[in-house]
Amino acid sequence: MKRTTIFALIGATLITLGSQGAMAFEQSRSVTCIAPSGPGGGWDFTCRSVGRLMAELGLVRGSMQTTNMTGAGGGVAFAHVISKRAEDNALIVAASTATTTRLAQGQFAGMDHDMVQWVGALGADYGVIAVAKDSPYQNLNELMAALQQDPSAVKFAGGSAAGGWDHLKVLMAAKEAEVEGLSRITYLAFAGGAEAITQVVGGHIGAFTGDISEAMGFIESGDLRVLAVLSEERLPAPLDRFPTAREQNIDTVSPNWRGFYVPAGVSEEAYQWWNGSLDKIYASDEWKTIMEQNGLVPFHKSGPAFTDYVRDQVAEIQAISKEVGLIK
Template sequence: PADEQLLVAASTVTSAGLAQGLFQGMTADQVNWVAALGADYGVIAVPKDSEFKTLDDLTKALNEDPRSVIFAGGDAKRSWDHLKVLMFADKAGVEDLSQVRYLAYEGGGEALTQVVGGHVDVFSGDISEAKGFRESGDLRILALLSDERLEGDLADIPTAKEQGIDVLAPNWRGFYIPPNVSDDAKQFWTSTIQELSQSDEWKQAMESNGLMPFNMRGQEFEQFVLDQVKDIEDLSQRMGAG
């Protein structure tokens, strides 16, 4: 608990696991959250010939009959991909989230294959997974689950937020350190990671791994993690998981 040379990698999967009690006896406030370095933003996407031409088409169908739309993503139910679906449906106005249908596959690639093949209606995953299928024309991304549009080749993808569905779903990559370290150690790791995030080497690593800018440090990042855990806890309880 006082090892000042211990730096632990974490992501949204960490906060989702904490929120759903997967780490028995552990809470997000037991460590010092240092910084986030980047994120892979969530997407809502459909096959090229889908009847859902816009995000509004999809939200209308969900509200008329939540069971009429089948979502697919990686991992198990109540995983991060599933939670993104529930977050989206919640903000879209679906009252009974237990009615929303989600098929969990072993990975995003398998889920994408099912969606592109027309066997499932909607893909819930990350932009890095969907990018190649979008470029080939097999997939249409209805919404990016970020605060702002991305840059470059992805700049034409609208956010859910700008379409009236206020959902932010970054699969962030970051770090935490033990709880009993000195203030000097906290400052060292915060400033070191900040310096790293601004380096050309890290920017190249982000590009090659499909990560987008998502920089938070210190108290701002810690509050973000605590809020994310609380939001997922509330969502899980509404699904009967709490």
């Protein structure tokens, strides 16, 4: 009897384990990526590029559809996910530093960064501070020295709204350079980076703050001179000729990362599937080509490391925004 019971238990255990293996997570045939903008924008590019590779690399059996959902700088999509798609295992949403900036500044009313799960980042466009070719400022320290004497001495132009990421880059660098009176630094917002740069190279505004990809045409023509790239270390060639702010003893890093979040209520298996899929895409030669063709540089964080990064970035943006009076 005892022997029979033991064999029965072993058999039952093997059946249970086999059932658990058979029930391992399997993603839906078709998945959806929400781009919180209209067609042609950065979030749309992120969704469509990743969606194409999902199919090409065999990560999904069917396809990944892109749904454009505009409004409130990503706030409409964020609210939609929280209220209507909170447990959708087959949904992912494109995000960037613009997303964390708006969350940090309370622009998504009643919502915060912990109401979704952050999956990973697949590249970044790093910030730069640049001047016209005939500017008297030869490096970032000279520019910051002028601001130390008078925070309104140099006007900055950028493509984001006042209080947006382009504005914050200058404020963070100035804070690290111990400039006092950060709220007196003049920032002028334009419809895009190209328009802002045109004002700088035309001699109307003292300096440009934006992303290196939008400045490259003006840099290559010799009209714009980079004082500092706001990255951890020099960017890959041919961008390695530009010094970082850190090299100039101003410890400021400002990547405009491109990544994703998923609903808070997805299963752990689904979260791990998304995490692993994005890791595979980032490691692929196809994604490296896409990054190079679109001005992105290597930047990869995933899972808990990316979640911690987002939380730290939100905290940093909140602190600088409060200091200059953008939020209370």
